[in-house]
Amino acid sequence: MLIELLFLIISINVSQCIDVTLQISRHDDGRTIAINDNADLVKPVMRLRNGEHLNLKIENRLKQPTSIHFHGLLFENFIGDDVIAGNSPAVLGDGVPGVSQYEIGPNQSYWQNVTVSNSTCGTFWYHSHYAVQYGEGLRAPVVVECDEFDDHERNVAKEFGLGEVSQEQIITLSDWYQYSHDTIMDAFMQPNKGADPHVDGSLFNGKQDEDQVIEVDPETQYMKLRILNMANSNTQLFHISNHKMVVIETDGILIKPVELSTLTLATGQRYTVLVKRDPNNENARIIHGCGKMMGYITKSHVLQYQQPLSIASLSSSVRISSLPDFSHTELYKIYEPIDWTLLPDPESxxxxxxxxxxxxxxxxxxxxxxxxxxxxxxxxxxxxxxxxxxxxxxxxxxxxxxxxxxxxxxxxxxxxxxxxxxxxxxxxxxxxxxxxxxxxxxxxxxxxxxxxxxxxxxxxxxxxxxxxxxxxxxxxxxxxxxxxxxxxxxxxxxxxxxxxxxxxxxxxxxxxxxxxxxxxxxxxLPKDALKIREPEEISQPETQSETETEANPVQEPPAVPETEPVSPPPPQTNKLKVLGIYAVIMVAVDFLLYKFIKSS
CATH class of the missing domain: 2.60.40.420 (Cupredoxins -  blue copper proteins)
Structure with missing residues (x-):
């Protein structure tokens, strides 16, 4: 009984730790950036929990520097004496070369170790913060799970009569360019170039295909859609015909539920929406509009309840601005957070x-x-x-x-x-x-x-x-x-x-x-205590693809001192938390011993 009690106390109070390695390289096509040999233009989701410690190892096999930024995700923030004690402030996990860290040069590795804030949960993403890399595949959704999100989802589902059985689907929206991004950037930086690069297409879940299918499981009562705009530049629009979406999250903030038919997403924005199953199981068209200089690139996809497909493609006939609830402005008086109040006016x-x-x-x-x-x-x-x-x-x-x-x-x-x-x-x-x-x-x-x-x-x-x-x-x-x-x-x-x-x-x-x-x-942030790690040379660099484009010139990695291969530092734990756990355990032990002695 004593062992079980100690295990329960420790499991409640000690944060979990997860180790992740991202091996970044150029795909054989000479353009797409692969992560762990995955060459999709949007990589698989990374799942974390609030309070979880992440040891992230980044291995750069590109011929140019790189970095990883966690967009919107807040980390536990240590300051003052905690920094002196060895804990990292949140800014060291921000992933911006030249600001919060060194750039990760070609054939270098880097440990980016962070603890997700206990107050953070929802939908985020990570992407390169170097030059114009991320649109070529150096990006992925990030989901941070927490009890508060689950409770809010259940409450909203009950309020709107959506049912209890949900099915989660991540939907990423983006623009697409025909030429390599470095080639486009080089042209864009010419002295007489002012207009933005021409958008050549759009991506739905990382693919250009139209009529992509999202299958609804037979037992599903409502869909939980996490929708992200991961574009290089353009506003994205999302609509499901004959369905209402109940918005419950904006950029990692839980909000009072808002019912809409059409979402407009600025670059970098994320939403979680709940969508009730169609009672007649009629397949529905998903409309994706990708902004361009004049108008939208419009494609349609399918929310499928049954086979075969029973509806025709609508993309050529859809006028985005005529969709219900369409808006090109921010709905700043509509989306209201549930756990926030108006911040006070600045003091000066x-x-x-x-x-x-x-x-x-x-x-x-x-x-x-x-x-x-x-x-x-x-x-x-x-x-x-x-x-x-x-x-x-x-x-x-x-x-x-x-x-x-x-x-x-x-x-x-x-x-x-x-x-x-x-x-x-x-x-x-x-x-x-x-x-x-x-x-x-x-x-x-x-x-x-x-x-x-x-x-x-x-x-x-x-x-x-x-x-x-x-x-x-x-x-x-x-x-x-x-x-x-x-x-x-x-x-x-x-x-x-x-x-x-x-x-x-x-x-x-x-x-x-x-x-x-x-x-x-x-x-x-005492500078003499800040531990900003320098990237290490990878001991055995892989051979770069011979087809890598000339737009990615070879750059010599910065000189670094020879060191033994590093292992990830242990999760950073607040000393007060450790003492608190120790105190709880000792109180429990004393109580059980007291009960044992009294009964004998």
């Missing part, structure tokens, strides 16, 4: 930032950067990086042109992002979720904190008053679309020390500088 004016972004084709810009660039308050994201050095900013900022924007630590921050150009851009914040306090339609920006007479500022004040008077909470997530000549006010709690990117998630715009680096509570 210096916690309110304004960022203006636009594409510059001026002669001065082309002279400085040799091409047109996107500027944010006059700077490119590259200006925040160390020049001619891959030393992470966390270790040194000696060679930067522009220091990261300081947002302080503790309390809340408001950032007004102002679109000065005409395009719609998807913005993503690393390491945080933000509340969308206010967002404008096309032509309703910009918003400046020192200009309360503007129409944008008036709308912001009206929105802020709405949240305060209604008691409701704004949409909370990590990625949004901002319309051209518009604005968005994002509010987040500055509670995660480190350096974090805030950037457009169009890969082509990233390489042209569209983003900034935020500095948050650096004083709580």
């Amino acid at each position: 004016k210096d916690r309110k930032l304004s960022l203006d972004y636009e594409q510059s084709t001026s002669a001065a810009t082309k002279e400085k950067y040799h091409t047109s660039m996107f500027l944010v308050n006059g700077d490119t994201m590259g200006d925040f990086m160390n020049v001619n050095s891959n030393v992470p900013l966390l270790l040194s900022m000696d060679n930067v042109t522009k220091e990261p924007l300081d947002v302080g630590y503790g309390g809340t921050v408001d950032i007004a992002i102002n679109s000065i150009d005409h395009m719609r851009h998807p913005w993503h914040l690393h390491g945080h979720h933000f509340q969308v306090i206010s967002i404008g339609d096309s032509g309703e920006g910009p918003l400046y904190w020192n200009d309360p007479s503007s129409a944008a500022y008036t709308k912001y004040e009206d929105d802020l008053q709405y949240w305060k008077s209604s008691g409701r909470t704004p949409m909370t997530r990590d990625s949004i679309n901002i319309a051209g000549h518009s604005y968005a006010v994002l509010r987040f709690r500055a509670d995660s020390p480190g350096l974090w990117l805030l950037h457009c998630h169009v890969d082509w715009h990233m390489v042209k500088g569209l983003g900034v680096v935020l500095q948050e509570g650096q004083e709580y």
